[in-house]
Amino acid sequence: MASAGIVNIRRDVDDKFYRYRMPLLTTKIEGKGNGIKTVIPNMADVARALSRPPTYPTKFFGCELGAQTSFDEKNERYIVNGAHDANRLRELLDGFIDKFVLCKSCKNPETELIILKQGRTEDIIRDCKACGERTGVDMRHKLTTFILKNPPVKIKKGKKKTGTGDAAAGVGGGGDSPDAEASPVENGAESDDELTKKIKAEAKDLNDDTTLTKEEWSADTSPEAVKQRIKALEGGLAGVSIANGEDEGSDDDANSPYSQLGKWVEESKDSHEGDTKAFLVAAYKKAEELGIEKKHKSVLVLAQALFTDDVLNEIPKYGALFAKTITSEKHQKALLGGIERLVGLSHPDLLPAVPKILMALYQLDLLEEEVVTQWGTHVSKKYTDKETSKKVRKASEPFLKWLEEADDDSDDDEQ
Known part of the structure; x- marks a missing residue:
């Protein structure tokens, strides 16, 4: 399903590079008269990003609006009776997130709901995986009664052997389905064999014409040339303050160097104006100016800022800048993190293209075989939620398979 737009889970954080994101809630009015109702078509996706069952926010809407709600979980159909404006429901969703998702201590959404029983009393606690704090929810809210009657499903930690090692890596989250492990690549209509053939064919068309030599980098960074380019490129950004030299910047900090x-x-x-090389040099100079040109997080930011849904054409175009900034395994992992966010959060319709994207990066020597293989077999919540991380890695399987087969062919040739 195409994305309806992506927003920060904390909408008070005005930073496009904030790590925690979710689909923008959408609504559809159905019926007439007394039978009118508001269907929330992407409630399952929104709830998955929040690691909560979709019944919880839907029921929360009902509690806040004094309206009846109904759920058809099998068909992912969530309904609030009456006609309700999308913006009103988005405001209510912010309320749900604040009351039942965000850690009360650090305001991080990476929490899990647990129920603590003390005698006859039951309390709902937000267990924060980011800061370790456990903070209670307001038990006076009507939703707490529904949660106690429909407690969060306990995630099993058994090791289940899969092609991508998901279970061993601790795949989880509030909305994980036990059947998810064996699901085919989401949104992918082609078989692995067909896609692998396409990958090999299209790889031949990729080239590194935009590669900048050391001489070009140094020649283009003469003080006068750089000063002129940056002045022209910055435009209205002259008022942006330069970072104070801090090594890292928080995802939440809109003024961080990143x-x-x-x-x-x-x-x-x-x-x-078509002078890609000049832009790439100026971009690197900007990173130098901010004191972060050698930081792996800069690679993540560049991937998010440069790549769009036209990423396959943009990789060869911007490859030289990544070749300049990627200097270690950590940098390569940051690039993969940027790709995770691109296809997992910003452009989910790109999921079937993940093998081609990885091939393009691999052909430009921006990724090493060992790094991408290790990444592909270990689900991580460092850059996205685990469910998204799992989807992206599942989609990468044809490329990982191609790497493995290429390795086997190489070993056979050496014998």
């Missing part, structure tokens, strides 16, 4: 770099790149990439 957020500044991301915003600068996004606003400047279309203003270089």
Whole structure:
């Protein structure tokens, strides 16, 4: 299903590079008169991003609006009786997130609901995986009665052998289905064999014409040339303050050097009038200016700021900048993290193209075989939620299979 738009889980955080994101809630009015109702077509996807059962936010809406609700979980159909404006429900969703998702201590959404029993009393606790704090919810809210009657499903931690090692890596989250392990690549209509053939064929068309030599980097970064380019590219960004030299910036901090770099790149990439090399040099110079040109997180930010749904054409175009900034395994993992966010959160319709994206990066020597193989077999919540991480890795399987077969062929040739 195509994305209806992606927003920060905490909508008070105005930072495009904030790690925790969710689909924008959508609504559809059905029926007439007394039978009118509001269907929430993507409630399952929204709830998955929040690691909560979709019945919880739907019931929360009912409690807040004084309306009846109904669920058809098998068909992912969630309904609130009456006609309700999408913006009103989004505001209520913010309330649900604040009361039942965000850690009361650190405001991080990476929490799990647990029920603590003390005698006859039951309390609902938010167990934060980020700061370790356990904070209670307001037990006076009507939703708590529903949660106690329909407690969160306890995630089994048994090791289940799969092609991508998901279970061993601790795949989980509030909305995981036990059948999810064996599901085929989401949104992919082609078989692995067909896709692998396509990958090999299309890889031949990729080239590294935009590679910049050391001489070009140094020649283009002469003080006068760089000063002129940056002045032209920055445009209205002259007022942006330079970072204070701190090593890292929080995802939540809109003034961190990483957020500044991301915003600068996004606003400047279309203003270089076809001179891609000049733009790439200026972008690197900007990272230097902010003191983060060697940081792996800069690679993550560049991937998020540069790549769009046209990523397959953009990889060879911007490859030289990544070749310059990727200097370690950690940097490669950050690039893969950027791809996770691109296809998992911003453009879910790109999931079937993951093998081609990985092949394009591999052909430009931006990814090493060992790194991408290790990444592909270990689900992580470092860059996205685990459910999204699992989907992206599942989609990468044809490329991982191709790597493995290429390795086997190489071993046979050596014998």
